[in-house]
Amino acid sequence: MxxxxxxxxxxxxxxxxxxxxxxxxxxxxxxxxxxxxxxxxxxxxxxxxxxxxxxxxxxxxxxxxxxxxxxxSRANPTWPPLHGSVLCVVAAILAVSIGLMMVTGPILAWVILGPDHPYRALRDDLPWKYTGFLTGGTFLVVALQALATRRIHWRMIGLAFLSTFVIAMIYGLPFEDLLLPPNGDF
Amino acid sequence: MGVLDYVLAGIAEALTGNPALTLGPLVLSWPVLMVCSGFFVGVLIGATPGLSGPFAMALALPILISSFGFTPDALLPVMGFLVGIMKGATVGGAVPAILFNMPGTPDAFMTTLDGYPMAQKGQGRKALRVAQFASVTGDSFSDLVLFVCAPFLAISIELFLGLSEKASLMILSLSFVAVVVGRDSFRGLLAASLGLFVAAIATGADSYPRLSLGSDILAAGLPTIPVIIGVLVVSEILVSLAEMRRETLQARRASVPQNQDARLSWSERRALLPYIGVSMGVGTAIGALPGIGSTLAAALGYTAGRKMHKGAIPFGQGAPEGIASCEAANSSVSGANLIPALSLGIPGNISAVFLILAANSIGGFNPGPSVFRFTADQVNPELVIAFGLFTLMVVANLLNWTTGAGAMRVLGGLVRVPRQILLPIVLLLTITSVYVESGAISDVITLLIFGFIGCLMRWSGVPILPFVIAYILALPLETTIRNAFEASGADPWFLFHGIFSPACLALAVGIVVCSGWLRAGRPAA
Known part of the structure; x- marks a missing residue:
């Protein structure tokens, strides 16, 4: 009720x-x-x-x-549905995707290059500059699309990766000094 | 410098200053390049179902500031791009309304009433032509009113109003916005009060940042752009995603083959002019009042058009006059809405919010009465920028007159991406823009927190626009009140001297008290 x-x-x-x-x-x-x-x-x-x-x-x-x-007042006010549970899921998706953006690069660098290479020196170079953003961005787009449509399929993942890649290029190519979010930014 | 010198300096600054490309005597300046780019981006965004001008402005602002930096040279390119988006999105917004029966904004709903029936009869392209003709005519008229009224209003304010009168005028504008926006006056007042309160956090004259709860993060102050984009754009995306999950939205598309004869003859244009004339008068008058917005203008313009109409096709069944009436009305709001923004520093709508935000972020241009100070002995650079901005608006209008219809036809057919695909990508783009502009993860967190606050506001019926306008106005209002108080010699009745200031305050109280009558019969903005 x-x-x-x-x-x-x-x-x-x-x-x-x-x-x-x-x-x-x-x-x-x-x-x-x-x-x-x-x-x-x-x-x-x-x-x-x-x-x-x-x-x-x-x-x-x-x-x-x-x-x-x-x-x-005798008039009944209108209250739209809050969508509280959906917003909680959205908050979790946002937290996970930002977490992925932050830690994917450092973890991959640690796994591939070992602990001797400080990530701060690597994070502005390829491929480390884009690993976190591509992983977290793709996750964010796929998860939100799946949440909205209640389904998931491979085309969504491909489209999400492509759009994240295009966004990365929009910022990465013209502005060499810019760091994409939030790559190893602890 | 005389008035004409300032006008010429503004035109020269916009057209030849800061050159991007020079080919012999021909110069393509960054401001012109950016206003043209902004216009086409605006048409594309406006024509995309589910997106609108403020989305594009919110996304573009951090990128533009990152690209052009914080020098005075950046002002015209950045503001030119935003103006271009504003105008392009206004004209482009008719595309989904007419072709897909999908109004991207509340005011475009009126366009669907006659636009979609025309599209169903195979006259979609002709309907787009009518919309573009009415939109660009209304927009150009509104801009002319802006060019004449804003300097006069600003000069009058500067000549006749002191600090206390200016403070009272700000309070009056804020009360007006709070009362007329949204479904409930009390909620509008609540939104404006919350905007003032949030703006007070970590600001003030003392060394201790007020209301910071001893937190280092709050003590640094809330970043303006993430707060505004969060509450405006992110909240809209989150609420839309949640609603889409609840009810799977099916994008309705016009599958009727379109008649190729899309021409609009001179006689047809002449027949539309009376409707356009009335609607653009209504839209301009409404646009000059802060906060009312284009929804009411479109509704009133459409109603006025329906009363005038005696043609064969009734309104609501595919009458071109219906499209012309509402498009002219809602387009003529945009230029007039900049009158309070440029002459008083009071943003009247979301587009004006982003223009003021750009000016505040870059520096060197403070919208308000001081902009239109015609100093003869030394150059007032803000006035040159203002006339440069007017020149760019004319450039955008010329572009709209010459290429608007083609841009609507070409770009309008490009974007058929469903909202559930598009909105997550826009959210990622928003997060990226905000991070790139500041380089701080704390700004992204602020953006998302205010996105969720915006969701709660939308849920509880607390309107967003009064919050944003109060947030922008809070510190100028506080500074003006402080200075007025000190200038009066600490007189506690400093706001009640003379006639104008008490009249403004009485009117502010009157508007709040009579808000029920003001809102009677008006659709929610």
Missing amino acids: SPNPRRVDLAFGLLGLCLGLATLFVWIPADIDTGVIDTWRRVTRIGDSMLPAFATIGVLLSCLGITVKALT
Whole structure:
């Protein structure tokens, strides 16, 4: 059973109110040295708290409005599906692909050349410059395509590798000084 | 230097400064080359179902900055490319709407109403011609209004408004954007407030970076480009992928053989002009107001056209006047949207956000009233750049007039890649662009975190545009308020002196209070 959208609106407004109050009375005083108005050596000026304090008051007022509207309005607000589980999978795919971009080059260099060659000296040379990016990029594209279409086949992998290769060439050929992400960037 | 000298200097800077290729007396400058490239890339991106101008601008900006660097010479090529994309994507956006019945943006939905029926009758190419003619006419008119209004508005502001008035004007614009964008005024205000808050992290006048929680990563400040691209582009990709997983989208394609007679005669063009005239007036007026966007303009232009129409084919069943009405309206928004951006430094739409972002990243050009300072004794380089930018907009329009229809026909047929194939590649390209621009993995992480924050905002109905505009405006607003306060001698009522400033603040409050009435009957932007 899906939750009542008005209750979700109410919970959203109340959550915003709680976070806003915590920010206004705890975070801002604890993490900013000067108040909204600051007087130092008889010079009065606007302090660093002004912008975040007014922004937080804006958050509080708008969340109050959302809460009151949820309590009083008869119209049912619309809440689209969150796709929470899909977004968690996407986050995992992104983490794995960035991890692959970072570690593929160093691991391959360690396996092939041995531990005596520091990777920092190699990472701007062929093929090490592209190994991580091609592996991680291909994984990212294939995994997201498979997630969206609920299937996987060889053509997808080929297309993903080709597109990653083209992107690598777009950056790698004209800009020799650029490093592709994030090759051994620990 | 006089006004004419500035105009001529701007034209010369755009057309001959920073040469890319010299053949005897002929010079092809980088700005012209880039605006032409941007235009064709824009048509290609706009014609690709599922992509749009802001996607291309987001991808291009880091690459352009990496290529041209941070010198003043980079300003016109970079901004020229972005302007080219903006114009190309506007005209190219009609292609998927007409041929495939796939509106890439909400405003292109109105184009599908008559464009797709025309394509089904075998008149797809003629419909593209009508769209291009209406689009380029509306765009050119809107640019002319920009060229005249932006300097006048900026000079008036510079002459008559002090710091407190400027601060009040920014608050008014921000309130307006917050209230009119999205489905709910409270959520719009929430988005703008969050934008101001995020911009406050690790900035400020004190030596301790505020709100940094003692973290070294936060203390370095949030990188602007990853934050904006993350919340705008990455979130859109992630939400689209999730939705595609839920319901497999089938790209509908026009399989009807297309009639080869795609010509648009002079008499047909003349018949369309009244519709185009009304719609471009509506679009320009709406475009000059920050944040409203082209969706409302397209809807109003289409409604006005339908009321005027007395032809044989009714609107909604393949009337060329329907396409002309909405295309002229949504295209005329883009130039006028730059009026607040260039004269006030307030971005009115996403394209203006990227232009301001480019200017801020490169330096040497701060959009706002000071740009249009006609100094006689010494050269104002920002004014030369502004007139150079106007020249590039004219170049893009000329290109659109001469090659737009051909580009739509050729490039529009090229791209038939399904979104589920395209979007992961665009995400990889986005990540790569951001990493290459800064060389820091922390920027990629910021990009992705704000991508997920954008997903949550979209889910909860909190609109993205007020967040982005508030984020861009926050620090100029804070600086103006600080300076106004100090200039007033620490008067706590510094925002309430005179007439203009209190009027702006009263109007800001009024807009927020009357937001329900303002939004009545308006489609969500």
